[in-house]
Amino acid sequence: MSRPLTIALDVMGGDVGPDVVIPAALSMAGDDLSLILVGPEETVRAKLAEYGGAGRSGVSIRHAPQTVGMDELPSQALRLKKHSSMRVAINLVKSGEADACVSAGNTGALMATARYVLKTLPGIDRPAICTALPTVHGHVHVLDLGANVDSKAKHLLQFALMGSVLASAVDGLERPRVGLLNVGAEEIKGNEQVKQAAQLLAESDLNYVGFVEGDGIYLDPLEVVVCDGFVGNISLKASEGVAKLVRHFIRTEFQRSWWTRLAGLVAYPVLRAFARRIDPRRYNGASLLGLQGIVIKSHGGADELAFANAIQIARLAVENRVIPRIEKHLTALQAEREVL
Amino acid sequence: MSRPLTIALDVMGGDVGPDVVIPAALSMAGDDLSLILVGPEETVRAKLAEYGGAGRSGVSIRHAPQTVGMDELPSQALRLKKHSSMRVAINLVKSGEADACVSAGNTGALMATARYVLKTLPGIDRPAICTALPTVHGHVHVLDLGANVDSKAKHLLQFALMGSVLASAVDGLERPRVGLLNVGAEEIKGNEQVKQAAQLLAESDLNYVGFVEGDGIYLDPLEVVVCDGFVGNISLKASEGVAKLVRHFIRTEFQRSWWTRLAGLVAYPVLRAFARRIDPRRYNGASLLGLQGIVIKSHGGADELAFANAIQIARLAVENRVIPRIEKHLTALQAEREVL
Numbered sequence: 001m002s003r004p005l006t007i008a009l010d011v012m013g014g015d016v017g018p019d020v021v022i023p024a025a026l027s028m029a030g031d032d033l034s035l036i037l038v039g040p041e042e043t044v045r046a047k048l049a050e051y052g053g054a055g056r057s058g059v060s061i062r063h064a065p066q067t068v069g070m071d072e073l074p075s076q077a078l079r080l081k082k083h084s085s086m087r088v089a090i091n092l093v094k095s096g097e098a099d100a101c102v103s104a105g106n107t108g109a110l111m112a113t114a115r116y117v118l119k120t121l122p123g124i125d126r127p128a129i130c131t132a133l134p135t136v137h138g139h140v141h142v143l144d145l146g147a148n149v150d151s152k153a154k155h156l157l158q159f160a161l162m163g164s165v166l167a168s169a170v171d172g173l174e175r176p177r178v179g180l181l182n183v184g185a186e187e188i189k190g191n192e193q194v195k196q197a198a199q200l201l202a203e204s205d206l207n208y209v210g211f212v213e214g215d216g217i218y219l220d221p222l223e224v225v226v227c228d229g230f231v232g233n234i235s236l237k238a239s240e241g242v243a244k245l246v247r248h249f250i251r252t253e254f255q256r257s258w259w260t261r262l263a264g265l266v267a268y269p270v271l272r273a274f275a276r277r278i279d280p281r282r283y284n285g286a287s288l289l290g291l292q293g294i295v296i297k298s299h300g301g302a303d304e305l306a307f308a309n310a311i312q313i314a315r316l317a318v319e320n321r322v323i324p325r326i327e328k329h330l331t332a333l334q335a336e337r338e339v340l
Numbered sequence: 341m342s343r344p345l346t347i348a349l350d351v352m353g354g355d356v357g358p359d360v361v362i363p364a365a366l367s368m369a370g371d372d373l374s375l376i377l378v379g380p381e382e383t384v385r386a387k388l389a390e391y392g393g394a395g396r397s398g399v400s401i402r403h404a405p406q407t408v409g410m411d412e413l414p415s416q417a418l419r420l421k422k423h424s425s426m427r428v429a430i431n432l433v434k435s436g437e438a439d440a441c442v443s444a445g446n447t448g449a450l451m452a453t454a455r456y457v458l459k460t461l462p463g464i465d466r467p468a469i470c471t472a473l474p475t476v477h478g479h480v481h482v483l484d485l486g487a488n489v490d491s492k493a494k495h496l497l498q499f500a501l502m503g504s505v506l507a508s509a510v511d512g513l514e515r516p517r518v519g520l521l522n523v524g525a526e527e528i529k530g531n532e533q534v535k536q537a538a539q540l541l542a543e544s545d546l547n548y549v550g551f552v553e554g555d556g557i558y559l560d561p562l563e564v565v566v567c568d569g570f571v572g573n574i575s576l577k578a579s580e581g582v583a584k585l586v587r588h589f590i591r592t593e594f595q596r597s598w599w600t601r602l603a604g605l606v607a608y609p610v611l612r613a614f615a616r617r618i619d620p621r622r623y624n625g626a627s628l629l630g631l632q633g634i635v636i637k638s639h640g641g642a643d644e645l646a647f648a649n650a651i652q653i654a655r656l657a658v659e660n661r662v663i664p665r666i667e668k669h670l671t672a673l674q675a676e677r678e679v680l
Binding site: 107134135136146149150181182183184190191192213214215216217218219227229230231233234235236237238239240241242243244245246248249250253254256260263264266267269270271273274277278 | 474475476486489490521522523524530531532553554555556557558559567569570571573574575576577578579580581582583584585586588589590593594596600603604606607609610611613614617618
C-alpha cells in the first residue's frame with residue numbers, strides 16, 4: 001500500500017510566503033500528488049481556509065513555529081532555527097515522509113540546511129544549483145548557479161555528471177551533450193580551473209563537446225552547461241537583466257505615440273505569446289543537486305504560477321528517479337576508478 | 341599648425357576586412373577627422389577606388405604587407421607579424437602620427453601587440469577591455485571584458501579607476517558611480533578576490549556604491565561596473581545570447597500564422613525602433629584601457645555601421661583626453677600613497 005507522491009512545501013519561504021505557496025499548492029494537489037504545508041499551524045490553517053482549501057484531500061499541514069528570514073545568515077538559520085518551516089520541510093525528506101521539498105526561502109540558508117540534514121551523495125563534495133534555461137533549440141540545464149564560488153576542476157566534473165544525469169532522466173536523453181563555459185579569448189583560453197576541468201571532462205565517459213562561450217548557453221545545441229557558481233550566478237542574473245531591459249524597451253517603443261499604441265494593440269496577442277516564452281516564471285525551480293534527497297529552490301519573488309512550476313519540477317525529479325540515477329552513475333564511476 | 345585629429349585603421353582586421361573598414365572610413369573622414377588606412381598598399385588602393393574614395397581628402401594609406409589571422413596566437417603575431425596592418429596601426433599611435441587606432445582583429449593579438457608596443461601607464465599592471473552597454477537609465481561602462489582571466493583585487497581597483505575616468509571624460513560626469521560585480525548569495529558573498537577588492541574600493545576616493553548583481557548591470561543606476569575578465573566576458577556574451585534568443589522568439593511568434601504576420605506588418609516600424617535600441621552595432625567599440633595610447637577593438641563581425649561606431653568611440657576618447665586624465669588620476673593616487 002504505497003502513498004501517493006508527496007512533496008513538502010516551506011509555506012513561509014519567499015518574499016510573500018503563504019499567499020503564494022498555498023494557492024500554488026491548491027492548484028497542484030490531487031489524488032496522485034500529496035502536498036504537506038509546513039509552517040505555523042494556525043497561520044497555515046487560516047490561510048488554507050481563506051483560499052477555500054480547508055479539508056481538501058491531498059493537502060496536509062505540518063507545524064513549524066519558526067521562519068528563516070530572507071536575509072538571515074545560513075550559519076544562524078542552521079543554529080537557531082531548528083523548527084523553521086524550511087528545516088522541518090527538509091526533515092520530512094530525510095525521514096522519508098516526503099519525496100521532495102520546495103522552498104522559496106533564502107538560498108544560502110536552504111543550501112546549508114539541506115546539506116546539513118540530508119548530506120551529500122557519496123562521491124559528491126559540493127552540491128550545485130541547477131536550472132533549465134530556454135534556448136533556440138529548447139532548453140539547457142545549467143549548473144552551478146551560485147552554490148559554490150570557488151569551484152575546483154574536480155567539482156566541475158561532478159557538476160557535469162549530475163547535470164548529465166538530470167538531463168537524461170528528465171528529458172529522456174541517451175547521452176546529453178555537455179559544454180564547459182569559458183571565455184572566447186585565444187591563447188590564454190580560460191583560467192586554470194577551466195583548463196583542468198576540460199581535461200577531466202575529456203577523459204570522462206560523459207558526452208563532453210568542449211568549451212561554450214556565454215552566448216552558446218542560449219544558442220548552441222547542448223543539453224548541459226557547466227560552470228563555477230560565481231560566473232554561473234552572474235551570467236544567469238545578467239541574462240535576466242537583459243530580458244527585463246528588452247521588455248522595458250519594447251514597452252517604451254509601443255508607448256511612444258497614439259500610432260505605436262495602436263500597433264501595440266494589434267500586436268498584443270503576439271507580444272503576449274512572446275513574453276510567455278521568455279517568462280522567467282516558466283523556468284522557476286532550481287534543483288539543489290548532489291544531496292541525498294530532492295530539494296527545489298523557488299525564486300524568492302515567485303508568484304503562484306512560478307511556485308507551481310517549482311512543485312512540478314520537484315515532481316518530475318521524483319518520478320524520473322533523479323537521485324538513484326546519480327547514485328548509480330557515481331558508483332559506476334568509483335568502481336571504474338578502483339579498477340584502474 | 342596642428343593637424344586634424346587622426347586615427348589609424350587596421351584595414352585587414354575582422355572577419356571581412358577592407359569591405360567593412362574602407363566604407364566605414366569614407367563615411368567618417370572629413371576636415372576634422374583624418375583617417376590612415378593601414379594595410380597592403382595595392383589592396384587598400386584598389387578597394388578605396390572601388391568605394392569611390394580615391395584621392396579623398398582626410399584619407400591616406402600606410403603600407404603594411406602582413407595580416408594577423410583571426411585565430412593566430414598572440415605570441416606568434418607578436419613574433420612573426422612585425423609588419424602586419426594591426427602592428428603598423430599601433431606603431432602610428434606610438435610615434436604620434438595617429439592619436440588613436442581601431443582594429444577588428446583578434447583580441448588576444450591586439451592586446452598583446454598594443455601592450456608590447458605602447459606599454460601600460462605607470463601604476464597600471466594590466467590593461468582592461470571596457471565597453472558601454474545599454475541600460476534602462478542610459479548606458480554603463482563595464483570592464484574587464486576578457487583581457488584578464490585571473491585578476492587580483494588590486495587589478496579590479498585599477499579597472500575601477502580607469503572606468504571611472506573614462507565615464508567622467510566621455511559622459512561629462514563629476515563622480516561616476518562604480519559597482520563591483522558579485523553574486524547575490526548571502527554569507528559567502530563572493531570569492532576572495534571580490535571581497536578584497538570591495539575593501540580597496542571602499543577605501544579609495546572613487547564613488548564606490550557597493551556590490552552589483554548580474555541584472556544590476558542593466559537595471560541599477562550606475563555608470564561603471566567592474567569585474568574580472570572571465571566573468572565579464574561570459575556575462576557580456578550571455579547577454580548577447582539572450583538578445584539573439586529574444587529576436588528569435590519574436591520572429592517565430594510573428595511568423596506563426598497569416599494573422600500574426602499581419603500584426604507583424606503593423607507593428608514593424610515599432611519593432612524596428614526596438615531592434616535599433618538593442619542593436620549591438622550601436623555599442624561596437626571597446627577601449628583597451630591602461631595603455632599609453634588609445635586602442636579601440638571593434639567586434640570581428642562588425643559591419644560598416646558598427647565599425648564607424650568604433651571610430652567614433654576612438655575620436656571621443658581623444659577629444660575628451662581620456663589618457664592624460666587617467667594618468668593624472670594615477671599620479672594623484674600614487675602621491676597620496678607616498679604621503680601615507
